[in-house]
Amino acid sequence: xxxxxRILGIxxxxxxxxxxxxxxxxxxxxxxxxxxxxxIYIPSSSTKVDFLKLITPYVKxxxxxxxxxxKKKYSHRIKAGKYTISxxxxxxxxxNLLRSGKQTPVNLSFNNQHNLEALAGRIxxxxxxxxxxxxxxxxxxxxxxxxxxxxxxALAMYIPNxxxxxxxxxxxxxxxxxxxxxxxxxxxTRTSKAKRQNLSPIQVISLAAIVQKETAHVSERPTVAxxxxxxxxxxxxxxxxxxxxxxxxxxxxxxxxxxxVLNKDLHIDSPYNTYKYRGIPPGPIAxxxxxxxxxxxxxxxxxxxYMCASVEDFGxxxxxxxxxxxxxxxxxxxxxxxxxxxxx
Numbered sequence: 420x421x422x423x424x425r426i427l428g429i430x431x432x433x434x435x436x437x438x439x440x441x442x443x444x445x446x447x448x449x450x451x452x453x454x455x456x457x458x459i460y461i462p463s464s465s466t467k468v469d470f471l472k473l474i475t476p477y478v479k480x481x482x483x484x485x486x487x488x489x490k491k492k493y494s495h496r497i498k499a500g501k502y503t504i505s506x507x508x509x510x511x512x513x514x515n516l517l518r519s520g521k522q523t524p525v526n527l528s529f530n531n532q533h534n535l536e537a538l539a540g541r542i543x544x545x546x547x548x549x550x551x552x553x554x555x556x557x558x559x560x561x562x563x564x565x566x567x568x569x570x571x572x573a574l575a576m577y578i579p580n581x582x583x584x585x586x587x588x589x590x591x592x593x594x595x596x597x598x599x600x601x602x603x604x605x606x607x608t609r610t611s612k613a614k615r616q617n618l619s620p621i622q623v624i625s626l627a628a629i630v631q632k633e634t635a636h637v638s639e640r641p642t643v644a645x646x647x648x649x650x651x652x653x654x655x656x657x658x659x660x661x662x663x664x665x666x667x668x669x670x671x672x673x674x675x676x677x678x679x680v681l682n683k684d685l686h687i688d689s690p691y692n693t694y695k696y697r698g699i700p701p702g703p704i705a706x707x708x709x710x711x712x713x714x715x716x717x718x719x720x721x722x723x724x725y726m727c728a729s730v731e732d733f734g735x736x737x738x739x740x741x742x743x744x745x746x747x748x749x750x751x752x753x754x755x756x757x758x759x760x761x762x763x
Contacts (some may be wrong), residue, residue: 431454448487452478453508458523463499463547463587469558470497477504484510493518499547501525531631531706533673535574538568538706548590556590566598568621571702575624576601579708612716615650622699626651627707627715629700632661637710639735644711645718646726646738655724657693665704666691677758707747730755 457477461470467488475481486493487510500522504513512523527545532538537555556562563569568576579599584596605620613623630643647657660680666689668675677684685694698754723738730752731737737752739745 434630448511449509450483451478451507452484452510453504453506453513454479454763456504456506458501458503461497461499461517461584462503465497465499466695467494467497478513484513487511487514490519491515493640498589516553516734522585522587524583525586526581527584529577530579531576531708532574532579533705538574538577542593545586546584546593546624547587548593549676552590553593556594559594562594569702572621572625574706575704577713578604579667586714599601616715616718619697621702623715624707624712625699625701626702627711628703629657629659629661630714631707631711632664632705633659634734636735640711640714641717641719642721642738643726643736644714645721646723648715648718649722649724651699654697656695656697657699659693662691662693662700662704663687691740 437517454477454712459477461473465473467485470488471481471485474484475688478484491511491514493514496518498517498520500520501524502516502521503523504516508516523553525545527542529538529541532541535554535557539550539557542548542553544552557573558570561568563573578601580600582600584593588596609680610620613620616623618626626644629647629729630667633643634753647659650657663680664677665685666687667677667684669689669691670687685692688695690696691704693700721738722740725739725742725748726736727739727748729735729737729748737748739748
């Protein structure tokens with residue numbers, strides 16, 4: 420009888436131990452472990468140690484999570500990306516989310532950047548790829564040639580807007596997405612309008628960059644675009660000061676400050692000097708936004724061929740149909756510059 424009681428006691432003890440172990444395992448897998456809702460960024464090539472260090476601030480118990488990582492065979496397959504975790508998630512839910520690779524996309528955006536370097540810097544703050552990797556992808560001559568671009572026109576491929584993309588996208592993936600967005604942007608409607616102006620899409624963007632630099636007022640851009648198109652179709656030189664400033668910065672460096680274009684500057688020998696060379700410059704002098712591009716595609720029809728910064732309506736322009744009228748506006752503006760002590 421005593422033996423029987425002893426056996427039953429052993430069985431009961433073992434059962435309790437099994438229940439305790441089972442409960443602990445169950446708890447490790449299914450008990451709430453995520454402390455707060457947040458977004459985590461897992462870099463590429465992260466190890467289990469790297470991941471646990473990253474996730475520690477967000478969970479109550481790191482050791483139980485590490486055990487579940489191993490059991491679900493995630494330890495050696497850490498997936499990079501941006502993930503949204505929710506308060507109250509258990510280890511099983513957390514690891515399943517990470518294993519699935521169901522990232523939260525980044526709402527990436529950029530506006531009218533001055534050049535490829537500035538664009539790379541802007542993008543590098545929003546995705547994992549760094550600016551060096553991005554510049555290398557942007558200037559890849561094989562890619563550019565294959566898709567109808569060159570170093571001078573490469574900036575034209577990037578249309579300022581907001582886009583959804585995964586945080587761990589490579590520099591090449593980002594660039595390729597921008598090419599698809601560029602091709603989508605140039606719909607049949609837009610390409611038809613460009614052809615009516617006898618311009619290619621890249622020429623439209625190059626002219627739009629001039630319009631963008633000439634005026635910050637969106638409402639004025641179709642008028643400015645119409646003026647430049649009048650000159651272009653008459654085969655007159657565009658005579659745009661921003662293109663001269665661009666040429667001067669190419670020669671002297673981006674830090675070279677120009678508040679006033681001098682007569683001697685108009686003789687700089689550069690294909691971007693639209694006082695010296697007729698037609699559209701070889702590439703955009705900056706990145707125009709969509710309003711400037713659409714201004715070139717939908718210009719106001721008028722007989723203006725000249726414009727000058729207005730001294731009555733600052734930030735806007737005084738437009739003229741002939742040189743005599745323009746010279747009066749120009750003298751007024753030059754006089755104002757001199758009164759302000761702006762000599763360069």
